[in-house]
Amino acid sequence: xxxxxxxxxxxxxxxxxxxxxxxxxxxxxxxxxxxxxxxxxxxxxxxxxxxxxxxxxxxxxxxxxxxxxxxxxxxxxxxxxxxxxxxxxxxxxxxxxxxxxxxxxxxxxxxxxxxxxxxxxxxxxxxxxxxxxxxxxxxxxxxxxxxxxxxx
Numbered sequence: 047x048x049x050x051x052x053x054x055x056x057x058x059x060x061x062x063x064x065x066x067x068x069x070x071x072x073x074x075x076x077x078x079x080x081x082x083x084x085x086x087x088x089x090x091x092x093x094x095x096x097x098x099x100x101x102x103x104x105x106x107x108x109x110x111x112x113x114x115x116x117x118x119x120x121x122x123x124x125x126x127x128x129x130x131x132x133x134x135x136x137x138x139x140x141x142x143x144x145x146x147x148x149x150x151x152x153x154x155x156x157x158x159x160x161x162x163x164x165x166x167x168x169x170x171x172x173x174x175x176x177x178x179x180x181x182x183x184x185x186x187x188x189x190x191x192x193x194x195x196x197x198x
Contacts, residue, residue, distance in 0.1 A: 050078040057156045063144035070094045094137035130161045
């Protein structure tokens with residue numbers, strides 16, 4: 047993940063108005079980040095996933111096609127989410143005075159680079175089928191939830 051963190055740092059150097067950058071999966075889990083001191087990684091990831099879900103729902107309702115980017119702009123800061131892959135997005139917190147054209151160009155370039163890195167990582171990871179681990183008998187895990195697993 048250090049390659050992704052380096053790409054995030056390069057993006058921040060190119061557009062210094064970026065205050066926080068993270069690669070987040072669609073469940074809100076932060077894969078890699080460079081965040082301001084007062085930003086919680088968990089909250090930033092969860093917020094990003096929530097915005098992504100809302101954006102997907104809105105576009106589905108209005109038949110707007112696949113989501114590519116989301117912007118939420120306030121007086122002082124804006125949030126930009128850029129879809130990297132089916133399962134990942136780039137989430138940024140940016141000063142509102144950032145030059146939008148330069149920002150979008152650099153974000154889109156960085157998103158493509160991160161997508162390539164994630165694809166390489168995915169290719170190098172072996173896939174494991176849970177039924178193989180359990181000898182084909184998955185009845186032991188039927189009906190279990192993460193809550194059940196955490197309470198034991």
